[in-house]
Amino acid sequence: MMLRKKTPIVLTVDEYETIRLLDKKGYSQEQCAESMQIARTTVQRIYEIARKKIADALIDGHPLKIEGGDFRICDGQSNDCSFGGCYKQEIYQKYAVEKGEGIMRIAVTYENGQIFQHFGHTETFKIYDVEEGKVVHSEVVDTNGSGHGALAGVLNALNADVLICGGIGGGAQTALAAAGIKLFGGVSGDADKAVEVFINDTLDYNPDVKCSHHEHNHGEGHTCGEHGCGSHSCH
Structure with missing residues (x-):
C-alpha cells in the first residue's frame, strides 16, 4: 500500500524571519519589528500564522516549504538597520x-x-x-x-x-x-x-x-x- 503524499505547508520568507528573530535569536517583538522595518502588531500577526503552520507541519506530518512572501533582501547599505556588524x-x-x-x-x-x-x-x-x-x-x-x-x-x-x-x-x-x-x-x-x-x-x-x-x-x-x-x- 502506497502512502499518500501530504500537501506541503508553505512558510513565507517573512514568516520564517519572525521565527528566526524571535525564537532563534531571542529578539523582543519591538526588536523584531525594527529589524524587519514593520509594525510590532504586524510582527505579532505574522508570528502567530508562522507558529500555527509549523505546528501543523510537525503534528500532522506535512512537508514544510519556505518560499514567497512580502520581503526584500538587505544589501548591507541601509542606514536604518540598528543591528550593525552583519556580514553584508x-x-x-x-x-x-x-x-x-x-x-x-x-x-x-x-x-x-x-x-x-x-x-x-x-x-x-x-x-x-x-x-x-x-x-x-x-x-x-x-x-x-x-x-x-x-x-x-x-x-x-x-x-x-x-x-x-x-x-x-x-x-x-x-x-x-x-x-x-x-x-x-x-x-x-x-x-x-x-x-x-x-x-x-x-x-x-x-x-x-x-x-x-x-x-x-x-x-x-x-x-x-x-x-x-x-x-x-x-x-
Missing part, C-alpha cells in the same frame, strides 16, 4: 565599488582560476565589471564563511547583476531571484573564459541546474545567446 555590512564596507551607469557586474564561483562547482561551499567569488562588452575591472572576494542562501546576500551586497556557477540548490536559486540576480548555472572550466563567452552571448549553461551534492537530475545545456541573455539584457 562588512562585505559592503570592504568591497563597495560604485557601479557607474552601463556597468554590469558578473560574479563567478571561483577556485584556482576555475569555476567552483558547489555554490553553497564557495569560499571566493571573482567579480568582473563589464562595460561596452569589455571587462574593465576584476577582483577576487572572500565570502567570509557564508554558505548556501546567505551567499545570495553577499552577492547582493556586492551589487552583482549576474552569477555564473556550477551546481546550485533550489533555496539559493530562490534567494538569488529575490535579490534580482540572474543565474547561469551548470558551467565549468576557466572562470575568465566563461565571462568572455558570456559577454559574447555564447555561454553554455543549464537553465534547470541543480546542486549535484543534493540531486543528480540535470537538463540539457543551453547557450546564452539562444535566450537573449547576453551582456545587454542582463543589466
Whole structure:
C-alpha cells in the first residue's frame, strides 16, 4: 500500500524571519519589528500564522516549504538597520565599488582560476565589471564563511547583476531571484573564459541546474545567446 503524499505547508520568507528573530535569536517583538522595518502588531500577526503552520507541519506530518512572501533582501547599505556588524555590512564596507551607469557586474564561483562547482561551499567569488562588452575591472572576494542562501546576500551586497556557477540548490536559486540576480548555472572550466563567452552571448549553461551534492537530475545545456541573455539584457 502506497502512502499518500501530504500537501506541503508553505512558510513565507517573512514568516520564517519572525521565527528566526524571535525564537532563534531571542529578539523582543519591538526588536523584531525594527529589524524587519514593520509594525510590532504586524510582527505579532505574522508570528502567530508562522507558529500555527509549523505546528501543523510537525503534528500532522506535512512537508514544510519556505518560499514567497512580502520581503526584500538587505544589501548591507541601509542606514536604518540598528543591528550593525552583519556580514553584508562588512562585505559592503570592504568591497563597495560604485557601479557607474552601463556597468554590469558578473560574479563567478571561483577556485584556482576555475569555476567552483558547489555554490553553497564557495569560499571566493571573482567579480568582473563589464562595460561596452569589455571587462574593465576584476577582483577576487572572500565570502567570509557564508554558505548556501546567505551567499545570495553577499552577492547582493556586492551589487552583482549576474552569477555564473556550477551546481546550485533550489533555496539559493530562490534567494538569488529575490535579490534580482540572474543565474547561469551548470558551467565549468576557466572562470575568465566563461565571462568572455558570456559577454559574447555564447555561454553554455543549464537553465534547470541543480546542486549535484543534493540531486543528480540535470537538463540539457543551453547557450546564452539562444535566450537573449547576453551582456545587454542582463543589466
